[in-house]
Amino acid sequence: MKVLMFLPLAAAAIAIPDPEWQAFKHKYQKSYASPAEEAARYRLFIETKARVDILNKLNGEPVFGITWLADRYDEEKYQRGLKKPKNFVPTAPVKNSTVMRGRSRAAAVDWRLTEAVTPIKNQGQCGSCWAFSATEAIESQLIMASGGRYDIELSPQQITSCAPSTGTYGCQGCNGGFTEGAYDYLKTAPGLANSFYIPYEQSLTESTETASCPKSKVDAMSGPYMELSGGYAQVTGYSYAIPPCTEGSCENQDLKGLASALEEAPVSVCVNAGVWNDYTGGVLTSAACGPMGAEYQDHCVMAVGYNSTAPKPYWIVRNSWASTWGMAGYIYLEMDKNTCGLADDVTIPHVTSSAF
Numbered sequence: 001m002k003v004l005m006f007l008p009l010a011a012a013a014i015a016i017p018d019p020e021w022q023a024f025k026h027k028y029q030k031s032y033a034s035p036a037e038e039a040a041r042y043r044l045f046i047e048t049k050a051r052v053d054i055l056n057k058l059n060g061e062p063v064f065g066i067t068w069l070a071d072r073y074d075e076e077k078y079q080r081g082l083k084k085p086k087n088f089v090p091t092a093p094v095k096n097s098t099v100m101r102g103r104s105r106a107a108a109v110d111w112r113l114t115e116a117v118t119p120i121k122n123q124g125q126c127g128s129c130w131a132f133s134a135t136e137a138i139e140s141q142l143i144m145a146s147g148g149r150y151d152i153e154l155s156p157q158q159i160t161s162c163a164p165s166t167g168t169y170g171c172q173g174c175n176g177g178f179t180e181g182a183y184d185y186l187k188t189a190p191g192l193a194n195s196f197y198i199p200y201e202q203s204l205t206e207s208t209e210t211a212s213c214p215k216s217k218v219d220a221m222s223g224p225y226m227e228l229s230g231g232y233a234q235v236t237g238y239s240y241a242i243p244p245c246t247e248g249s250c251e252n253q254d255l256k257g258l259a260s261a262l263e264e265a266p267v268s269v270c271v272n273a274g275v276w277n278d279y280t281g282g283v284l285t286s287a288a289c290g291p292m293g294a295e296y297q298d299h300c301v302m303a304v305g306y307n308s309t310a311p312k313p314y315w316i317v318r319n320s321w322a323s324t325w326g327m328a329g330y331i332y333l334e335m336d337k338n339t340c341g342l343a344d345d346v347t348i349p350h351v352t353s354s355a356f
């Protein structure tokens with residue numbers, strides 16, 4: 001009898017009388033190990049609601065919301081992972097867009113509508129954004145350079161695991177790295193393998209050690225089994241689409257130059273993604289995204305277009321947090337500004353088709 005009496009009392013003690021919380025738990029099928037854990041998760045949920053309200057007010061129209069991440073600690077959310085070397089001095093050339101500056105640009109560009117953009121990827125709980133951003137830009141260049149023949153997904157794992165922790169860039173695998181370091185590594189390798197040959201294996205649920213570099217596979221991609229390995233991209237270097245900003249507030253980046261570059265191809269960009277975990281769709285304004293300065297950059301992604309005729313013109317940006325995040329994996333950033341610092345570090349890899 002004592003036990004039977006005890007159970008309903010315990011149940012009454014743990015039920016949190018907030019219908020929104022109950023609905024949230026139901027919608028995302030949340031269950032917790034103990035009442036204490038649920039209480040802690042509920043506090044995070046309340047904090048998220050308050051943060052989302054403030055961010056939406058800053059943004060003018062709502063683009064943030066309650067998602068499955070609302071009860072998570074920061075370290076349990078999508079990872080970023082841009083780590084720029086201290087006192088980095090850019091040395092790569094700035095590409096002169098072949099689209100003439102000052103000529104009237106296309107009103108809108110959307111590479112999502114073409115085959116030059118591969119499907120959305122998922123870096124998981126690994127700070128490998130820099131490897132994904134480089135990989136996606138290389139894929140697009142390979143697809144375009146081969147006239148669509150090599151429409152293959154390439155291997156962010158190879159870059160994550162093999163870009164060296166020594167030298168100028170000091171890439172740290174899942175602990176962060178730099179897109180420029182990814183290209184620099186690839187100049188020393190036969191190429192970037194496809195993602196079937198060297199698949200992604202970092203954990204989607206928790207931080208684990210970076211997988212070690214599959215060196216013999218990397219060496220073999222251009223060897224006797226080249227055709228069987230399924231294709232790869234050779235990377236000979238990279239350019240900046242516009243002069244990069246490596247210090248200060250970066251408020252005067254060449255946005256027309258970024259638009260011109262996007263008329264030619266999708267490009268790798270790095271951003272301040274501090275508020276992106278709560279993003280649910282719509283145009284994120286610069287006011288809500290926060291500082292665009294070089295020292296605030298913490299994530300690398302890919303810009304795939306813009307729309308200058310929308311009521312609120314926007315850049316179209318592809319993330320690597322799975323297609324369940326944002327708008328099918330994409331985010332729109334206010335176009336009239338260097339929103340989130342997307343024009344700070346815009347790179348274009350130099351890619352040739354694999355040699356078969």
Ligand SMILES: *[C@@H]1O[C@H](CO)[C@@H](O)[C@H](O)[C@H]1NC(C)=O
Pocket residue numbers: 093094095096
């Ligand atoms: C780009 O074009 C400008 C103006 O025509 C020229 O001065 C500059 O040297 C060019 N830069 C490169 C990297 O070709």
Ligand SMILES: *[C@@H]1O[C@H](CO)[C@@H](O)[C@H](O)[C@H]1NC(C)=O
Pocket residue numbers: 108109110307308309310311
């Ligand atoms: C640009 O945005 C406007 C308004 O939202 C929309 O009607 C139009 O289709 C968009 N253009 C492109 C090319 O996506």
